[in-house]
Amino acid sequence: MDAPSQTPYSQQLRDGFRALRFGPALEAEYRAYCSQGLLTRFRLTALLALLVWLLFCASDFLRIGWTPAPELPQAVLEELRLARLLALATMLAATLYVQFSGSVERAQLAMLAIGYAVATGAAYGIYCYKQLHLPHESSMLVIAMMALFIPIGARMRWHLGLALSYIAAVVLMTLLAPNKALRIEMAGIVIALLLALVICTLSAYWREYLHREQFLYRGDAQWLALRDEMTGLSNRRMFNHHLDTVMRQAQREGQRVALLLLDVDHFKLYNDRYGHAAGDRALQTVAAVLQSFALRPLDLAARLGGEEMALVLYDPQPSHAAEVAQALVDAIAARRLPHEASPVAPVLTVSLGCALLRKDDNPDRFYRRADALLYQAKGSGRNRCCVDGVLRPAA
Ligand SMILES: Nc1nc2c(ncn2[C@@H]2O[C@H](COP(=O)(O)OP(=O)(O)OP(=O)(O)O)[C@@H](O)[C@H]2O)c(=O)[nH]1
Incomplete structure (x- = not known):
């Protein structure tokens, strides 16, 4: 007897997908599968991110006060305000877009923009706090980078690209640091970020790999339940x-x-x-x-x-x-x-x-x-x- 005909899913399992990509037809089906229910989750997540950012801004007032002490460098304070406002404006625009967008792909881009605004905004905030000699938590920068890997249905390489450009922004801050001590401190953070990047990338890779594998097994079972394996017709x-x-x-x-x-x-x-x-x-x-x-x-x-x-x-x-x-x-x-x-x-x-x-x-x-x-x-x-x-x- 001939070998049984293969379902497209089992064929893909045999061909492998180490580069996290299926053949064109299955890839399109996988994307559609991932998109289900995403818009609602995006809308809630965007609002939550906006709330977190407003809390960040509020914490500035708690630490610096309405009228900053005159000995604090005014230029740095201005930069801090500008960074907070720029991020807020980006997030507001992206959040509004996500609330009214009907396209998952475009809403996904807006979500990535929100992630980037939060991460770089937070990094710049910490950078300013360091210059102001105010208490701060450097580990926030690593947490911000981990947030860039929150699964939002985007491909792993998008998250990686986003995290790399975030690290590039922190490197730029390091290079522009006004004194050597700050430069050394920031360089330490960059190293921590690179280590966290490796861990986050590996876990994001395995997460997507297992998700794709599960999709193929599920598709295979459904295919076999509803089709005749030998001819490929419906059963x-x-x-x-x-x-x-x-x-x-x-x-x-x-x-x-x-x-x-x-x-x-x-x-x-x-x-x-x-x-x-x-x-x-x-x-x-x-x-x-x-x-x-x-x-x-x-x-x-x-x-x-x-x-x-x-x-x-x-x-x-x-x-x-x-x-x-x-x-x-x-x-x-x-x-x-x-x-x-x-x-x-x-x-x-x-x-x-x-x-x-x-x-x-x-x-x-x-x-x-x-x-x-x-x-x-x-x-x-x-x-x-x-x-x-x-x-x-x-x-
Ligand atoms: N190769 C193969 N043969 C099959 C399969 N399923 C059923 N058959 C054969 O199909 C044949 C059907 O025979 P019959 O029902 O007598 O019909 P027939 O010989 O086509 O005669 P008529 O329908 O009256 O023209 C049987 O010999 C089955 O063994 C299959 O999946 N593969």
Whole structure:
């Protein structure tokens, strides 16, 4: 027997993702998965960050007072006020943006701007406090950098880039320090920041790696629960669920549904002649043709078991459903898979029944009507379709 077909998720697990990137389709799906519910969290986090910043500003007043002592260097006090205000303005603008933005990607950029404003603003504040010889906590700078790694759904390299530019800002402060003692003190902080950066980056890498891995395992399990592994088509469970949903939708909206049931002709003889593995490949070919006819979002191609497959078409014109049924039968014969044991044709063929939804149908009755039409097509010679009572011989 052939190796089982692979789900895109298990394939990605095998290919690996050390660079924290999947193939384009999975990457887009992963991003969409990460975006779920993010905007609400962003809005709350942005407000919280603003509150924290206002507390920072308030602590300045507590330490310096409304009227600063005249012996304090006024220029440094001005710089401190400016730094607090600049950060506040950035945060206010970004917070407002996040509250009203409908785009997760752009809101994410605003969140990163908030993080950067808090971190560099805090760093500059401590830098000023040092010059003012006021009590301060240098470890705040390391905490600020750790805050830049708060998971907000952004990619790890964004956080890393942000942290590096934060450290660059602290290095600049170090270089611009007015005296050697302060420069040495700031250099010590830079070293602590670099060490913290390594730890934060490693933990952010593993966090994203494990999150991606969990996403792949979850996707794989979901894929296998709803699809037929060999052909990649939806399985019977998914088919039942989908048929029920589109029928209810169509009956409510007064729209049409066509159900096409397809069965490979003399497939037992095919297996006997060419072997089970070749039979599997033939089913995969039939499935790929069937899938190519499911073009609209609510269309569905499914493998119901063995060599029986189905196609659900949502809101087709009756003439279109009949055309699709005929085109499917013709397209499979046109693949010209040799079937020398078949009494019908020298190539693999299918028979097909196509029923159109009626007002009084329930899923079971609808299915049974399509099945009866399939049997009619089989009974009248195979390699043909029967559309609601109308027999159509193969072209
Ligand atoms: N290779 C392969 N064969 C399968 C698979 N599932 C079912 N089959 C075979 O499909 C065949 C179906 O045989 P039947 O139900 O007698 O139908 P048929 O030979 O196609 O005859 P008609 O439907 O009357 O034309 C059986 O031999 C099954 O073993 C599968 O996944 N792979």
